[in-house]
Amino acid sequence: MLVKIRRSPYLLPKPVAIVGALVDGKPNFLTIADISTTGYKIPRFVVSSGKPHYTNKGIIENKAFSVNIPSENMVAAVDYCGMKSGYNEDKSTVFEVFYGKELNSAPMITEAPITHACRLVKTLDFGDTHYLFIGEILETFVNDEILTNRIPDIKKVLPFSFHSDNHYWSVGNNFAQAYNIGKKYKKN
Ligand SMILES: Cc1cc2nc3c(=O)[nH]c(=O)nc-3n(C[C@H](O)[C@H](O)[C@H](O)COP(=O)(O)O)c2cc1C
Numbered sequence: 198m199l200v201k202i203r204r205s206p207y208l209l210p211k212p213v214a215i216v217g218a219l220v221d222g223k224p225n226f227l228t229i230a231d232i233s234t235t236g237y238k239i240p241r242f243v244v245s246s247g248k249p250h251y252t253n254k255g256i257i258e259n260k261a262f263s264v265n266i267p268s269e270n271m272v273a274a275v276d277y278c279g280m281k282s283g284y285n286e287d288k289s290t291v292f293e294v295f296y297g298k299e300l301n302s303a304p305m306i307t308e309a310p311i312t313h314a315c316r317l318v319k320t321l322d323f324g325d326t327h328y329l330f331i332g333e334i335l336e337t338f339v340n341d342e343i344l345t346n347r348i349p350d351i352k353k354v355l356p357f358s359f360h361s362d363n364h365y366w367s368v369g370n371n372f373a374q375a376y377n378i379g380k381k382y383k384k385n
Contacts, residue, residue, distance in 0.1 A: 206231075210358035210366060213275055215292075216244055217263040217304045218255030223289040224304035227252045228279030230359040231327075232264070240334045242315055245327045251283030256330055259302035260317040264332070265292075265309035269355040272365055297336040310343045310354045 217226045231245035242264050246253055256262045267275050274291050281288065293307040296314075303314040315332025322328055343353040351368055358366045 212356055213359045215265040215267055215275060215278060218252045219259055219302045219304055220251060220255035220283055224294050225252050225255060225283040225288050226278045226291060228275050242332050244330045246330060247327050253328060256317060261300045261303040262315050262332055263303040263305045264313045264315060265306040266311040266356050268310050269357050269367060299335040310340045311349055313337045
């Protein structure tokens with residue numbers, strides 16, 4: 198039986214990212230589940246950030262932000278950055294930060310297995326609760342220990358997902374080969 202529930206963007210699993218920016222010269226980080234990607238040749242992130250967030254100020258002023266993919270062992274810090282605002286707490290020392298060559302105002306997290314420096318290319322404002330920040334990825338850094346055949350290995354990255362049951366979920370197993378399994382599809 199199909200049942201209709203409250204409309205909501207159930208994109209499962211939903212990865213958790215930590216978005217960073219320099220606010221008044223200091224790194225600040227917030228946790229973001231509403232994040233998406235677009236494009237490969239010119240890769241971009243799309244970040245949905247609630248208008249009251251402190252981090253927005255730095256993103257808008259510097260036209261720069263970082264997108265950091267945390268590992269499971271960073272979950273407490275991720276949750277903390279999602280509960281405390283830079284307006285009330287100094288989150289600049291929660292992580293060790295570094296900067297790439299392209300942007301000196303996109304603080305990236307050293308302990309994150311994957312991190313990206315993004316230049317803000319567009320801000321969309323629908324006049325309601327959130328900004329949509331679209332950032333072109335100028336640089337990507339990984340911890341070389343998480344690579345297998347030169348690409349990030351999910352089993353080593355250990356990214357995790359946030360669900361609306363208010364829990365963090367780990368990622369499961371690879372179970373089929375993309376651009377391949379579909380060849381076996383037969384219409385009933
Ligand atoms: C698991 C989790 C996911 C979150 N996802 C989002 C999100 O997608 N968009 C958003 O605007 N806030 C999100 N938040 C809330 C912000 O991270 C939170 O309000 C944060 O304290 C804002 O920090 P700031 O004021 O220092 O920028 C999330 C929080 C948690 C714990």
